[in-house]
Amino acid sequence: MNFSWPSILLSAGVSAGLFAMSGCDQLPGKPKESDRWQPPEAIKDFKTLFGANCSACHGDDTSIGPSISVQNPLYLAVIPKDILRKIIADGIKGTPMPGFAKANGGDLTDEQVDILVNDLTSKAAQQTNLPPYSAAPGDANHGSEVYNQYCANCHGQAGQGGEKAGAVVNPDYLHLVSDQYLRSVVIGGRPELGMWNYQEFVKGHPMSSQEIADVVAWLGSHRLTNQEGNAAASPTANGSSQ
Amino acid sequence: MMTTLKNIALWFERRLHLVKLYEQTAGHPVPKSTGSWFYTFGSMTLTCFVIQIVTGIFLAMAYVPSAAEAYHSLELLNYAQPLGWVMRGMHYWGSTMMVIVMMCHMTQVFLWGAYKYPRELTWLSGCVLLVLTLGLAFSGQVMRFDADAYWGVGIGAAVGGRIPVVGDAVVHLLLGGPIIGTDALSRFFSLHVFILPGSLLAFVSIHLRLVLGKGINEQPKPGVLVKRETYDQYYHGIIKREGVPFAAIINKDVVANGILLLVIVALTLFVGPKGPGIPANPPLVIPEAKPDYPFLWLFAAAALLPNGSEIWLFFVFPAIAALALFALPFLSNEGEKHWRRRPVSIAIVVLTYLGVGLLTYEAIVGPWSPHMDAWSGLPIKAEYIKGRTPVELQGALVFQNMQCRNCHAIAGEGGHRGPDLTAVATRMTNPQLVRQVIQGGGNMPAYARNLSPEETRALVAYLCSLHPPNVPPAREAVGVLKPIGESSPTPTPGGNSVTSNQ
Numbered sequence: 001m002n003f004s005w006p007s008i009l010l011s012a013g014v015s016a017g018l019f020a021m022s023g024c025d026q027l028p029g030k031p032k033e034s035d036r037w038q039p040p041e042a043i044k045d046f047k048t049l050f051g052a053n054c055s056a057c058h059g060d061d062t063s064i065g066p067s068i069s070v071q072n073p074l075y076l077a078v079i080p081k082d083i084l085r086k087i088i089a090d091g092i093k094g095t096p097m098p099g100f101a102k103a104n105g106g107d108l109t110d111e112q113v114d115i116l117v118n119d120l121t122s123k124a125a126q127q128t129n130l131p132p133y134s135a136a137p138g139d140a141n142h143g144s145e146v147y148n149q150y151c152a153n154c155h156g157q158a159g160q161g162g163e164k165a166g167a168v169v170n171p172d173y174l175h176l177v178s179d180q181y182l183r184s185v186v187i188g189g190r191p192e193l194g195m196w197n198y199q200e201f202v203k204g205h206p207m208s209s210q211e212i213a214d215v216v217a218w219l220g221s222h223r224l225t226n227q228e229g230n231a232a233a234s235p236t237a238n239g240s241s242q
Numbered sequence: 243m244m245t246t247l248k249n250i251a252l253w254f255e256r257r258l259h260l261v262k263l264y265e266q267t268a269g270h271p272v273p274k275s276t277g278s279w280f281y282t283f284g285s286m287t288l289t290c291f292v293i294q295i296v297t298g299i300f301l302a303m304a305y306v307p308s309a310a311e312a313y314h315s316l317e318l319l320n321y322a323q324p325l326g327w328v329m330r331g332m333h334y335w336g337s338t339m340m341v342i343v344m345m346c347h348m349t350q351v352f353l354w355g356a357y358k359y360p361r362e363l364t365w366l367s368g369c370v371l372l373v374l375t376l377g378l379a380f381s382g383q384v385m386r387f388d389a390d391a392y393w394g395v396g397i398g399a400a401v402g403g404r405i406p407v408v409g410d411a412v413v414h415l416l417l418g419g420p421i422i423g424t425d426a427l428s429r430f431f432s433l434h435v436f437i438l439p440g441s442l443l444a445f446v447s448i449h450l451r452l453v454l455g456k457g458i459n460e461q462p463k464p465g466v467l468v469k470r471e472t473y474d475q476y477y478h479g480i481i482k483r484e485g486v487p488f489a490a491i492i493n494k495d496v497v498a499n500g501i502l503l504l505v506i507v508a509l510t511l512f513v514g515p516k517g518p519g520i521p522a523n524p525p526l527v528i529p530e531a532k533p534d535y536p537f538l539w540l541f542a543a544a545a546l547l548p549n550g551s552e553i554w555l556f557f558v559f560p561a562i563a564a565l566a567l568f569a570l571p572f573l574s575n576e577g578e579k580h581w582r583r584r585p586v587s588i589a590i591v592v593l594t595y596l597g598v599g600l601l602t603y604e605a606i607v608g609p610w611s612p613h614m615d616a617w618s619g620l621p622i623k624a625e626y627i628k629g630r631t632p633v634e635l636q637g638a639l640v641f642q643n644m645q646c647r648n649c650h651a652i653a654g655e656g657g658h659r660g661p662d663l664t665a666v667a668t669r670m671t672n673p674q675l676v677r678q679v680i681q682g683g684g685n686m687p688a689y690a691r692n693l694s695p696e697e698t699r700a701l702v703a704y705l706c707s708l709h710p711p712n713v714p715p716a717r718e719a720v721g722v723l724k725p726i727g728e729s730s731p732t733p734t735p736g737g738n739s740v741t742s743n744q
Contacts, residue, residue: 010500014504027511027512027514028511028512028513028514029327029331029509029510029511029512029513029514029515030327030514031320031321031327031514031515033321036317036320036321037518037519037520037521051619052615052618052619053618053619054618055618055619055620055621056616056617056618056619056620056621056622056642056647057618057639057642057643059621060621063621063622063623063624064621064622064624064627064628065621065627066622066627066630066635066636066637066638066639066641066642066704067635067639096639096640096642096643098643161631165631165632166630166631166632166633166634167631167632167633168632170631170632170633171696172633172636172696172699172700172703173631173632173633173636173700175694175696176633176636176639176640176696176697176700177636192624193627193628194628
């Protein structure tokens with residue numbers, strides 16, 4: 001029994017000390033308010049909302065998305081706020097962009113959509129004389145010349161792809177993107193991927209709104225018609241369905 | 243004065259017989275060799291149980307066993323009640339340690355042959371205590387009433403429902419209705435705070451009575467065999483030669499229990515209580531509901547079992563295990579007690595611990611569920627986006643948008659249900675990828691109806707770009723097959739288009 005009494009006292013002392021520490025707020029075991037679960041609707045922080053809903057396709061400060069960067073200042077300067085809001089809330093039919101508002105089966109409340117829109121538009125470039133977000137369909141014939149002047153250097157002759165960038169007349173690509181998307185990419189560029197914006201293709205000679213519309217029309221003219229598309233869709237030559 | 247005090251003491255002694263009680267319990271003689279570190283696990287288990295009772299009483303003062311209030315009462319304990327989180331932490335870690343030290347105790351008793359004649363009933367009552375303790379651990383996990391608890395009960399009920407004939411009745415008895423709500427929670431509450439602890443107290447009493455009555459197992463010596471005819475006399479001889487009062491050799495128990503208490507307090511203060519996690523709300527998407535530590539191995543076993551063998555895991559295996567545990571002292575009633583001469587026993591212990599340990603490890607690290615938020619919240623690393631053609635980029639977009647990423651990682655990030663696709667182009671050709679995407683297979687759903695031909699081709703074009711720069715993509719073993727009589731298709735650059743002539 002000789003050594004057990006000091007052991008008991010030591011244990012009791014250390015336990016009492018640890019218990020006394022339990023009043024201390026800095027203990028790592030004490031549950032923190034920040035760890036407390038909160039419903040998804042309660043998230044009001046732009047970074048968290050953007051990270052959870054947008055970043056995987058559009059990229060963020062540290063990553064590159066396969067689709068256009070919605071934090072591109074030029075893109076944000078061009079797109080009207082109400083259209084940006086509508087796109088986030090309702091999505092764009094016929095493209096991979098889904099509607100994120102609860103009314104469209106998404107997870108975001110109206111307030112959360114507003115947070116995204118307001119924070120994004122605050123990042124817009126402060127430039128004037130920018131081409132409008134959208135324009136009437138252009139002239140595809142003239143678009144061919146525009147392409148050769150501004151785009152062929154990277155995307156190759158007739159849009160078939162060059163050393164610096166891939167083909168832009170691939171029917172599958174054109175089927176999956178809208179004319180508006182093509183226009184937005186031409187205006188804002190993909191700086192994160194090394195693609196210039198409409199002001200930079202030819203130094204000192206920004207593309208005009210009409211030229212952008214024309215080159216988009218030329219690109220669109222490479223889309224396959226439904227019939228051609230269906231023929232191309234069949235994975236085997238004997239036309240078995242997929 | 244002294245005489246008066248002595249008379250009072252004697253008055254009580256004549257009625258309570260405290261001296262006799264001391265002689266029969268703390269003062270009863272035990273073999274000196276049992277004053278060993280290996281013999282401390284039993285008292286440690288008891289200490290855990292006492293901690294559970296004390297902290298459990300405090301928790302019950304704040305806890306409301308109703309589906310609507312349980313979660314909030316835990317938040318109250320965690321964030322508002324002074325020391326509420328300490329009580330929760332002590333109760334959680336006390337429970338975890340109770341299962342651990344109880345397993346140590348059982349292993350020691352098994353390896354030391356203490357279950358043999360004449361201590362069969364001590365072992366059997368210990369087996370009942372094991373079942374009761376695991377029952378307490380499971381019902382205690384339900385008390386949190388968060389998603390883990392909810393799905394845990396759901397699985398428990400699903401297993402119960404498979405019992406032949408009485409399955410439905412068992413589920414109804416357990417849940418009190420068709421859903422997991424307040425009725426179910428009150429039933430688990432009654433189990434957790436009345437029925438199981440009450441039964442545990444009763445069986446602890448029986449267990450200790452048997453320990454006192456049949457004596458603590460002496461440290462076995464190799465070659466000394468237990469025989470029913472001679473053992474009682476042998477044990478009596480040991481007590482006579484080297485018997486010491488139990489109270490005189492408890493110093494190691496005191497130290498071990500002190501350390502145990504410190505470990506529980508330290509885990510509480512530095513790791514903290516568990517949960518409550520996501521509330522028990524079925525519409526909330528729970529990517530991964532997991533049970534507490536003592537049941538992780540079972541969770542992993544259920545996840546890894548081949549389809550259709552659940553009946554073996556949930557009924558046949560427990561029945562065999564229970565039968566083996568309860569029959570052990572009768573199957574091996576006499577003979578060698580020392581572990582050095584019982585290789586089969588050592589193999590059983592090693593294999594059991596290896597199995598449980600590996601399954602627990604798998605449960606902790608295993609990719610059990612898709613990464614449900616990856617499609618919208620997990621960007622692909624820049625190096626797997628840069629340098630791609632426009633159509634490949636659209637393919638990457640399809641990859642995210644169709645939630646492929648929830649099951650397939652790229653560069654290790656994403657779901658792990660399916661294969662990592664970081665270098666998929668080095669092992670599959672374009673046509674093979676098209677086939678896999680549209681037909682699925684190997685646990686992957688078919689996407690033919692969910693993808694347009696353009697999306698499929700763009701997606702596969704992107705997948706074909708996933709190979710290290712110094713490793714070429716996989717090639718077809720034969721040339722492109724074509725129906726007889728058709729001209730040869732024009733190969734396309736990079737092999738990215740499967741449909742150039744189709």
